[in-house]
Amino acid sequence: RTAWRSPFPPARYKPPATETNPALEDPTPDYMNLLGMVFSMCGLMLKLKWCAWIAVYCSFISFANSRSSEDTKQMMSSFMLSISAVVMSYLQNPQPMSPPW
């Protein structure tokens, strides 16, 4: 049954332009990236271990939510930054982290 077949060549796929519709995009990976960087800077500067750990979590969450068009370099850099924040906090102060309560 080829009554449905179009005589013209089939149209090609065009990826939807997300630059014109920023509302359609999920902002989670960008927020988490930013949050991760802020926490890792806090952890490095103020020598707070829990900040550094939260930064690691943020960068993992950002990675899990990322779009395929997302730059892996940014993801990797935020991940490396958070890992280095954790490592530096422990090198400067090898004592275990104390819970806030």
Next chain:
Amino acid sequence: MKNLYIFIAVLFIPWSFSLAKYDEFEDGDDIMEYDDNDFAEFEDVSEDTVTESPQRIITTEDDEEEATVELEGQDENQEDFDDADTQEGDTESEPYDDEEFEGYEEKPDASHSKNKDPITIVNVPAHLQNSWESYYMEILMVTGLLAYIMNYIIGKNKNNRLAHAWFNTHRELLESNFALVGDDGTNKEATSTGKLNQENEHIYNLWCSGRVCCEGMLIQLKFLKRQDLLNVLARMMRPASDQVQIKVTMNDEDMDTYVFAVGTRKALVRLQKEMQDLSEFCSDKPKSGAKYGLPDSLAILSEMGEVTEGMMDAKMIHFLTHYADKIDSVQFSDQFSGPKLMQEEGQLTKLPETKKTLLFTFNVPGSGNISPKDMESLLPLMSMVIYSIDKAKKFRLNREGKQKADKNRARVEENFLKLTHVQRQEAAQSRREEKKRAEKERIMNEEDPEKQRRLEEAALRREQKKLEKKQMKMKQIKVKAM
């Protein structure tokens, strides 16, 4: 002095006990080198001897794993030990071997200080104990991370399996209705890739085209974010479903001008607020579809009654009633331009581009707890989509309907123009000013004074002409008014 010697002697007993135990310690070693762990072995040190040197308190713990030691003032005692060490170390340690210590628990000097200060058991803070147990927060964190990674892998795989199960079920129907099934836009030739495009760990695309009347069909499988543990936990509070979104772009000549939507009441209310075309053309609230035999859960939004009548034929009603639980919304629109764009007042100068579109959103029943087999239940919905494509092509408004539709569209355009009239005027004004400025600049930049004068005169003449024209126009209008 005598008491001091007795005290030192007593303290030496456990110390040399450690010496006897640990071969690596030499007699001449400075006490400063020994850290807390060594003194942790001193479980059986007399409590009374503590009072002799109030600065140094040795206590025991119940589980006897470690002794807790308060280190205040230890430095002073170290110096004492240094002196004593050299004098008495060798002589004192020899007679004390393991056998001597068997009776030591009885504490022969217990009588010494019964009525002295009570013992205060001090808990050494965690960071002074050097065992791995004190790092429990870190272990917790790492465990959390491992759990997150595990969930990522499991979620990703599940979404993958669901997507491929969907595709395998629908492949036959799609291939028998579309010439091109699966395209990512990168190949030079238009050949079917026969595969889904993976946009994300939870979104899969499929482009089908090559059918009469429609330009193409984009299917988006929007799964839940099973790969993100946070999302999984959030869904435990607020259940959500996987969605299949199908967008069919129609050719201009293959669809008449109407705007129509049917779906769950909640979805329609939301769409009416969000979607540009529904908010402009369908001003009424969603109406119940009970008149046509639709279940209560579904409602209808339509531009005019004639469209509803035309759309709700027997087969469509059959589809909608049977699969009502899976339908979120169905939207047919010739003025589709997506959701309303949030633009600032000054920027809106042109109507957004519209395309004739059929938009279907289906929910996968099960609120996320589904297995790949459940994707088979969506197959009849695809038949509905294909039927709708054919129907949209066939359905034509009658003369009355067409007139109403055209009026509606003209009205919307007019409203838009009115709103933006001020902006457009301003834009035109600013453009004119720019031109003038550019001209003036040119005149100023001319080095030759002769040329300058001539250009200035030319500009003046042009201005005069414009003024004359305006005056003529005003006169004409006045004459007409009269």
